[in-house]
Amino acid sequence: MNSYLRKKTLFYSAIIIFSLIFLRFFELQILDYDKYKILAGNNSLRSIEIKAPRGIIYDRNGIPLVDNIYNYNLEIMPIDIIDKKTKQIYEKFNFSLLYSVLGIEKKKILSKLNKHKGGIKKFHPFILKKFVSFDDMVMLEEHMLDFPGIIFSEVPARKHVSDVNLSHVLGYVRLVDSERILKLNHPNANYRYSYGDVYGYSGLEKKYESILRGENGAQYRLIDYRGVDQGVFNEKDGKDVINGPPLITSIDVNFQSIAENFLKTSVGSIICMDPSNGEILAFASSPNFDLKPFNEGPIPQGIWDEWNNDPNDPMLNRPISGQYPPGSVFKLITAALILKSSKENIKYKCDGHYTFSKDVVKKCWNLNGHGQLDLKGALINSCNVYFYRAVETLSFNQLIQISKDFNFGKVVGIDLPNEKKGLIPNRKYMNEKYRYRNKNGELITNWAVGGAKANMGIGQGEVLATPLQVINSVNYIVNKGFAYTPHLVKDKKVEKKTIELDSYVWTFLDNAIYNAVKHGTGKKANILDKDAIIRGKTGTAQNPQGEDHSWFTGYVTSKKTLNKMSIVVLIEHGGSGAGVASEIAQDFFQYFIENQK
C-alpha cells in the first residue's frame, strides 16, 4: 500500500482542520475584536447584587415593631482608583477632603491599596471604613467626581421602632461572615447567602428566616474603562428582587408594655395569650436586653460582655427556656388524675404535717392544718397534705402519663428557638440520678416511689416546667380538653392537641380554680368587676437557690364578649404565689376587662 499517500492525506486533513479552527480564532480575535473588546476588555460587565429588604415585623394591630435601615461601608475598588496610564492613584483623588470628613489618612489608603493591587484582588472592592454615617456619606457623594473608585456599600440592618423591648421574641440579625456562609450554604440548602447578607440569629428573626429574608436580585451592569457605570447591560439577564413579606405577630403592644413594666424590677416571666386560638398577646422575660444597640453594626464588646456576665442572665429567654419547679400549679394535673380515677370525694384529714417515713415529715403550708378535705377543698386551699395522701393511691406511671398528656416534660412547640423540655422524672431517670456505689462496690439506688410520687403530686422534687408549659396546661382547662399550640404569628394554623378526659373532669377543675380565686389562695388576683369571671391557681415553688418562686396561672372570661385571656406569671424568688404573682395577674385582668367594653 502506498503509505506515503496515506501519511500525506492524514497530515493535510489535520492541517485543514486546524486551519479552520485558526480561522475561527482569527474571526473572533481580529475581525470581531472591537465588538468583544467593548463587551469585555476595557468595559466590563459586573454582576451587582441587589439585596432584598427583609420583611417588616408588625404587632397584631399593625404597629411596626422592626423595620429596615441601612448602614454604609466605604469601599474602594482598586482597579478603578488607579490611573491606567501612570499606574498610580488618580491625581484628582481628593485625599484632604476624605481626611477632613472621615479622618482617614492618605498613608492608610495607600498601605491598604498596596495589599489589594495585585492579581485577582484588584477586581474586588476592599473596605476602607465601616459604618459611615449617612450625613458623611451624602457629603462625600456630592464630590463623587473627586473620588474615582469609591463605593458606598449598603449594609442591611434592623431598626427596632416600637417602645416595647420584646428582645426575646423578635431576636436579632447578624451579618453573614465567611465561617457562617459555609454553614448556611450547605449542599442541601435551597437558598444561597452571599457576603453582606444578614440572617436571623435568634427569636422570630431566626424562626421565620426563610420567609423574612426574601430573595436577593442581580443586575448585570456595564462599567466603562473610567470606572463609570453605564447602566444595566440587559434587563432580561438580571434577577428581580423578592422583598421579604411582612410578618404580623400576635403580640399586642399594649399588653406587652404592661408586662414589661411589671417585670422591670423583678426577675421572671409573663405570658398572656388567647386560649381560643393559641395566639400570644404578651411575652415578657425579665431582665431582658436592649435590641437597639444591634441597629448600628456589630454590638460593642463591652455591652455584650456585660449581658453575658450579668448573674441574672438577661440573654435567657425565661418563658420558654427557664425551667422551674411548678409547685402548686401542678396540683391541677394531679387533680385531673384523681378525677380520672373517680377518687375526688374521698376525704383526707390535714393536720398540718404528713409523716412520709420515720425521718421525713412533710409540712403543709398551713401548719395548723386544714382539717377534713375533699379534692375541691384541697384545691381551693392548695393543701399539700391532701395531695400527699391522695397520690398514695395512684401509681407513679399514671402520674407520669397524665403529666405528659398535659405536655409537661416535652416541648410545647412555640415558634421560637431554644424551647426547653422541662422535666418529668420517670423510673429510669430516678434510678440514674439516685445511684451510688456503697462500700462493697454494689450499685445502690436510693429513692422511693412513694416519695417521688408525693413530690410530683405537688409539683416539687424533680419536676421542672417552663412558664409556657404551665399556661398551656391551663389552656386545656379553659377549652375543656384541648389546646392550640401557643404561637407568635397572627392567624397561623397550628396543631390542636386534645386530652381525652370526661367533661366532668374539666368542669370540676374549672370550678375549682374559680373557687380558688374567689375564696382561696388566689384572692389577690380577683377583680371587682361584674363583667369578669376570674379563675386561677397560685403556686409557691420551693427551690434550692433561695426564696420561693411565685407562680400564678389562670384566665379571665368577659361576660359581655365571652372573650378569654389566659396568663401565667412567674416571679423568681417572689415568695408566695398568693402574693406578688397574683397581684400582677390582677392588673392584667383589669386591663383586659376594661378594653372589652
Add this chain to the structure above:
Amino acid sequence: MELINRIFRFDNIIRFNFRIGLPIVFLCIIGLIALNSTSVDTLGQHSVFYKQCIWILFGFLLFVLIQFIRNQVLYEFSYIFYIILLLLLGLTLSMPEIKNSTRWILVGPYQFQPSEFGKIIIILALSRFISDYKDTLSDHQLIICSSIIPICPLLLIFMQPDYGTGLMYLLPIFPMLYWSGVKMKNILLYLFPIISIITVINLTAYTVWMILFIFILFIYKFRVVTIIFNFIINIAFGLLNAYATNNWLKEYHRERIWDYVQNLSNPDNGNHMGIGYQAFQSKVAIGSGGFLGKGIGEGTQSYLRFLPIKDSDFILSVISEEMGLFLVGLIILAFLVFLYVTIDYAQRQFNKFYSLNLIGFSAILFFHIVINMSMVTGLFPVVGLPFPFISYGGSFMISCFIMIGIINNIVHNDL
C-alpha cells in the same frame, strides 16, 4: 523474575526524541503560565498551579518508567488490559454518584477514572486487532469487527454518562483504519451516519448535508444498491437522533446542545446567562484578546470569574485572552510539528502494531485539541474535553504522558 524480565529490560539507554518532546514541553509550560495567572484562589495561593506541577512531574516519571518496558508487552497484554477495562467500567456503575455521574472509582479518599486510561487501552486493543486481521478480513468485515472493540466500553461509559470521553473512544478508529489500508470510500460509508446524527439537530444543516451526501455517494461510484441502502440508513439515523435526545440524554445535555444550536444560528442573542453562559463568556474572553493579548495576568474576563471552569476545559480561552492569537497560532504549530513527526515515524515503522499505536495516540491527542478548541470558540457544544498538557487535571495529564511515553519508546528505544 522471569515475568519481570519479560516486561522490562534494564539494559536500555533512555533516549528522548526531542522532535516529539519539545512541542509537549512547550504545551506544558504554556499551561503552567496560564494556571499561574488565573488560579489564585481566594486565599491568594496557587494551589492549582502547584498541583499541576506535581501532576506534570508524576507524568514525567511515568514517561521515564515506560521507557524500560518492552514494547512487545503492549501487544501481548492488550486484550487483557481490555478485559480489565471492561470490568473496571462495570464497577464504576456501582459507585456512588459524583455530580450526577458515576465515572469515578473511589478508593478511600482517592478518585480514579478508568475511562480516562481506557483511551490508551482501546488504542492498544484496536491496533492489535487491526494488525492481526487486516490481511484476512475484507474492508467491511474489518470495520465492523474492529468497531465492536470501542463500542463495548462505550456503552458502559454512556451509562455513567460521560459523552465527551465516549467520543474519544470512537473517533480514533477512523484514522487507524485508514492507516491500516482500508479504502477511504469504505470508511466514509460508516462515517456518514454519524454526520447525519449530528446535522439533524438543525434542519437546514441536515438538508445541505443530505444533498452533499448523495453527491459524494455518486462521486465515489458506489453500486446503486449501496447508495440506496446507505441513504435509508442515514435517514433512519437522523430519526434515531430525535429519539435519542428525548430518551438518552440528560436534561443538561439537551440544554447545552440546544443552546449550542441557538448560538450558531443567532450568535448575538441576549440569553447568555443561561447554560450557554460559559460558551458565550469564553467567546468574549477570546475575542477581546486580539492579536497579542492583554498580557499575562491582565485578562479581565477570567479574573472576574466570568469563566467558571477556567482551570480545566476552558483554559484556552484564558490563554487566548491574555496571550492572543499569536500564541494560539504557536500552539497549533507546535502540535502540528508533533503530529508530523509522529506520522512520519509511523510511516517508517515496519511493525504494523507499533505503527498503528503511533497513529492512534496522536489521533486521540488531535481530537482532544480539535474538539476543545472548537468548544471554547463556540463551534462545538460544551462536552467537557480538556486540552492535552495544558488543562488542569490529574488523570488526563497522566494518561497523556503515558501515550507520549509509549510513542517515544516505540520511536526511539525498541526499533
